Amino acid sequence: MDMSQYLELFIEESKEHLQNLNENLLELEKIPEDMTILNEIFRVAHTLKGMAATMGFSKMATLTHDMENVLQEIRNGKIKVNSKIVDLLFQCLDALEDYVDKIINTGNEGSNTYSDIIKTLNTVFESRGSISTETALSEKKEDKRIDKMEGLELDEYAQNIINKAVNMNMNAFSITIKLNKSCVLKSARAFIIFKTLESKCEIIKSEPKVEDIEDEKFDFEFTVVLVTKESLSTLEKELKGIAEVDDVIIKPLSFKELALQPDDQKLADKPVKMIKQQEEATDDGDEKAQNQTAKPRTGKTVRVDIDRLDNLMNLVSELIIIKTRLEGIEVTDINQNYGEAVEYMERITTSLHDAVMKVRMVPVEMVFNRFPRMIRDLAKELGKQITLNMYGSETEVDRTVIDEIGDPLIHLLRNSADHGIEMPQKRLAKGKPQHGTINLKAYHDGNNVIIEVQDDGAGIDTEKVKTKAIERGLVDKEMARSLSQKELVEFLFRPSFSTADKVTDVSGRGVGLDVVKTKIEALSGVIEVETEREKGSKFIIRLPLTLAIIQALMVILADEKYAIPLSSIREIVNIKAEDIKLVQKQEVILLRNSVIPLIRLNKILDIPMDNKAESEQITVVIVRKGDKLSGFAVDRLIGQQEIVIKSLGKHLSGIRNIAGATILGDGQVALILDVNALAL
Incomplete structure (x- = not known):
């Protein structure tokens, strides 16, 4: 029988079972005597064994079979759960994940038999305790x-x-x-x-x-x-x-x-479905009832390939472009029916867009669920005691964002575990509990999703950061004295910048936080840091819900149209030329007692502008990058519009200050400004 047609289903279900196994092993380590958890672990191992055997993956089936032997003896009370047993089961989990990864990449489970793990499992199983002679006979x-x-x-x-x-x-x-x-x-x-x-x-x-x-x-x-x-x-x-x-x-x-x-063996509790269905069909005598009785209950969820969802999103995007184009057509004799049809199409398009977006939304739990095991292993490696609390795992975000946010969060969590949380002895000396705590939290804020990584460790030593910055020539001693805490923390996001005294397997090479910042800004997000010495640190990531269709403010510079994401805009003001001041050769404006740097987009984007009288008013779009504000000087405002983000293609990728492009209703192309790159 050809089993290749079931390979994709096997992979998806194996991933779910392995994640379930991971979560239950973490719980078993906390509550070793809980039989409910142990039974669930046994059930997962048993299911994986059957699936692997059915697909012909004999190495995977052998490993899970030997796992079952040990788990059964634990259930029978012949083996006690301790840290060594849990470590062994985690090794089995890692081996099974490796098998699944190889199956994903090559279609087979590879040549590694993990004989050392199997030997250990068999040793544990065989030394569980002797069976009486009477039982053996x-x-x-x-x-x-x-x-x-x-x-x-x-x-x-x-x-x-x-x-x-x-x-x-x-x-x-x-x-x-x-x-x-x-x-x-x-x-x-x-x-x-x-x-x-x-x-x-x-x-x-x-x-x-x-x-x-x-x-x-x-x-x-x-x-x-x-x-x-x-x-x-x-x-x-x-x-x-x-x-x-x-x-x-x-x-x-x-x-x-x-x-x-x-006195023979009793049947299982489940009813014999075939007989029952036949009886119901006979008693009722109705063919329709017979069909309904025999029909299995269908699930309420389906697995959909992400490429199909991307294709659907592209079609919705094209529909939105056509809708915008229809709205912009100047018809001399618009009758009532035409206007109503366009309005109706707009409502339907908006509803369709919302529906597609909801389909693409997945909970951040997909990323979060890999971290408890990671923190457990890190704590053991570092000799620390760390508790990871996760909140808001059900918070949903676009699948494209989910695929990219995992690595930055790994860096931040490893950073908190290594740099943030102190050793147990140091924590006790400071009057803290010896268990350090890391809180991982996700929640919605308007059209953004916020992810926070907070620890109760030592906090960031800004004096040490200042010393390192001076040593590397990033700032002189005179200027370093005037830098605020937030400005000093920004140095941590510089490439190859690290305050670690020695390089370890976990960190110290200075390749963590700069990667985090680059990745998050590539997702049109921002990262902020709050820290207090001896109290801990909090890293706050702000990301858009989706990277496909957004609300934007359309502006004009000379004869060119540009889009600024609405989620980054704080407000719009008109100022006079004489209100612009110079501070350290940087133009700034004063808005409600706040000094805001003014950015001349025409100069940065190299757009030729007509000479204007200095007394003329200037339209300034105030944008937010984290907790900092900047002002973009523009010629005119067109208005708010729903736009579809299109990639510039591989030949134009990586252009600074431009986040992408969109097609307007009249068929023209407008560039989308990268607020993170432009803002000071």
Whole structure:
């Protein structure tokens, strides 16, 4: 059977299960005695084993099988959960993630068998404690009985089910499957057989028990009893088509042939769906009711390829451009119907845009959920005690932003763990709890999403930053004295700037915060820092909700039209030429007792301008970059407009001061100004 068609589904589900495993292992480390968590970990390992075996990934299946052995002994109380066991399970998690990554990149699980981890798992399993002689003998006796057993004994309830099935013209079979003696993963092959049967039948009982088959506690054959609508020949053909199945013996069953054994193994709690559906259909006699009863309940979510969403977004973008163009057409004789049609189209387009945006929105949890494990490992590596609290994981942001924000957050969290949080002894000496705390928070603020990384560590030593800045020649001693705390903190975002006394595996090379700033500004975001000595630091990231369609203010410089993102604009003012002052050769204006630098866009963008009288009023757009304000001098304002951000293409990428372009209603192209690059 060709399993390649299921590869994408396998990868997606494996990622979900591995994330679940990661979260539960972190919880198990905190509450080792919690059986609910342990059972969930066992369930995930068991599911992964079955999925991997079905897909033919034998190394992954072997690893999860050995994990199951250890987990089962923990559940039985024969192995105690301690830090070494948790570390071992985390190593298994890392190995499984490596297998999945290789499957994503190459389509196979690679050559690494992780024999050292498997050896450790087997050592832990084998040394769990001795089994009594009486138990061992009984197990051997039971295995011997199973090997020689020729038939099955069922309880009264199972017999009644088969009797009903036969009365409803269904078939009841006893099927013995014999595997090839060279079969390495017997349980994996049995899993495929069970999945094949469950798609067409309802299994009533198996010998050995399903749990024993999963744990490979059987020879090379097992027997199942089932009811089905399928014929004997159909089942035989299906089963013999499975690899490593040597022989299939199918025996039809009837009520009279079965011996009554009420003390035998009881059936599972779940109802036999096929019989129940048949009964409901017969009693009702309505074909429609029969179809509804047999139809499985469908899920409320679907997985959609991101490329399809991008294509849908592009189509919506084109629709918005056409809508803008229609609004701008000057029609001499506009009748009422035309005006109403345009208004209706505008409402529909806006609703469609909102709907598409909601589809593209994903919770930041997708990024956040990788950090608890990272902080745990970092704390162990650094010899610190760190608690990570996460808030607002359900906050949604555009998928394009999610894909890019992970690396900056990793840098900030590692920075807090290494530079911020002190060693336990130092914290106790300062009167702090020995456990350091890092808070990761996300929330919406208008059309932006705010992400904060806050720690209760030592804070940023601005005097040390000042000394390093002077040593590197970034500022002289005289000017350094006049710098504010915020200005000193800005040095940390310079390339290769670090205050660490020594380089470690975690940090100290000065390649962290400058990367963070570059990445965030590339997303049209800003980063701010608040810090207090011995109290801690807070890094605040402000990002747009989406990078596709935004509200913008259209302005004119000479004969060119430009767009300024509305989310960056604080206000618009008109000033006179005589109100402009010079401070250290920089033009500034005074607005409500605040000194704001004035930026002549025509000079920066090299736009030829007509000479204007100095007494003429100047229109200034006040923009915000973090907590700083700047004023952009423009010729005229056109107004607010919804624009579609288009890339400039690879030949024009990286042009400073320009964030992209948009197509206007009249077909003209307007450039979008990069506020982060232009603002002082």
